[in-house]
Amino acid sequence: MKVTQIYTYPIKSLRGVALPEAAVTSTGFQYDRRFMLLKVKTSDDGTETLQNMHVPHFPEMSLFLTDIVFPTEGQNDGKTRVTYRPPGVDDTADPRVKTLEIPLQPDVRGKEELGVIMHQSPTKGYNMGSEYNDWFGECFGYRVVLAYLGPNWRPVLGSFAPAKSPIHGQQRQSTTSLVSTRSLATLASLTLLLNAIGVPMAREKTGASLLPSAVATAVAVILSLVIGRGWSLWDKKKEEKITFADSAPYLVVSETSVDNVSARLAGDEEMDVTKFRPNIVVAGAATAFEEDFWAELTVGEGARLLLTANCVRCQSLNVDYTTGKMGTGDSGSVLKKLMKDRRVDKGAKYSPVFGRYSFLDPASENVLIRVGDEVAVAKTADERTVYDWPGLG
Helix, strand or coil: CEEEEEEECCECCCCCEEECEEECCCCCCCCCCCEEEEEEEECCCCCEEEEECCCCCCHHHHHEEEEEECCCCCCCCCEEEEEECCCCCCCCCCCCCEEEEEECCCCCCCCCEEEEEECCEEEEEEECCHHHHHHHHHHHCCCEEEEECCCCCEECCCCCCHHHCCCCHHHHHHHHHHHHHHHHHHHHHHHHHHHHHHHHHHHHHHCCCHHHHHHHHHHHHHHHHHHHHHHHHHHHHCCCEECCCCCCCEEEEEHHHHHHHHCCCCCCCCCCHHHHCCCEEEECCCCCCHHHHEEEEEECCCEEEEEEEEEECCHHHHEECCCCEECCHHHHCHHHHHHCCCCCCHHHCCCCEEEEEEEECHHHCCCEEECCCEEEEEEECCCCCCCCCCCCC
16 A cells, blocks of 8 residues: 555645645644634624634635645744635636735734633634734634644543553553553662662661661652652653644545545546545555554554544535535535445444544654555554544544
8 A cells, every 4th residue: 555645734624735745743744733713703792702613514614725835944934825715716816816824833922812622622722813813704704713723732532542542552551561660670779779888888887787778778769759750750741632633643544445435426426535634545455444443554664653543424524615515416415425334433323434543653753754655554453443532423
């Protein structure tokens, strides 16, 4: 198998950016879903609240295309370029087509801090201000706020993280055992060392050995606890975090499975793979939906992806990207077609499954993957994983 497409999504639920290559990190591709949009809702008493905007509920978000202008080396001049293209407008010179440039890494000093909760996973973001909010509001026809994640992250819930995964959790247990072993070894070593140093010194002064030996042991215990606490904190730092992505840093889909969906559509119509919002598209799987059982993939020169959960699907598959509305005919009934035989996850029995959520093995941090890279299945599961993200699916 091989990688045929790579995508990143600078602003959640807007159209993505196809890349020839990208470095993998524990929180996703470098600029993936660092921004999101929120609709300003005003109640009868004038109170304003913010509603998360997702493409199944706001299909007009599909009318916004994005591109990335990567920063020059050593500079913070990178930009996300957003293009709004109204329905029926194909000419980029048409005055109704509008563009906006947003810094990839804006300065958050002085910006209003926002509380954002996505799928019960909380974080904070920053209001980018009227310069950007007003532009989007004019395009949408209602008030919105553009939020930037900044240095914040969201916790990974359920058993999506590899450490809590039934498939990958054993590796974490081995790490925990190693930490415990290190603590015990530290205790033994410090006890011997302190006794070796402390006892002769005490004998020289007092001629006794019992009390200094006990003191040395006590000191060794305290030091080993401190060091053990350090290992524990180090271990906690490895807990996975995500951006404004729904549930995991990466989504992997198979072209063989996309072809299966296209075969369900009338005539020559083909399923648009970008409606699945993948980060990595893999070609060459022998059968459709075999990825349900993929647990680990190796990509290119050493990137290891740990696949922990199924992606359960919603109405976003039915959006018509040319009109910014729900599709008609077969293109507007993709979700229904998948409902017939793809409700295969016991944890989300009313939702069809397509694609796999993935995390990065820590040893693969910053490894570069490219379109054309070889992909191999390094580990499979005997049974499908069970979806258990609270309140989602």
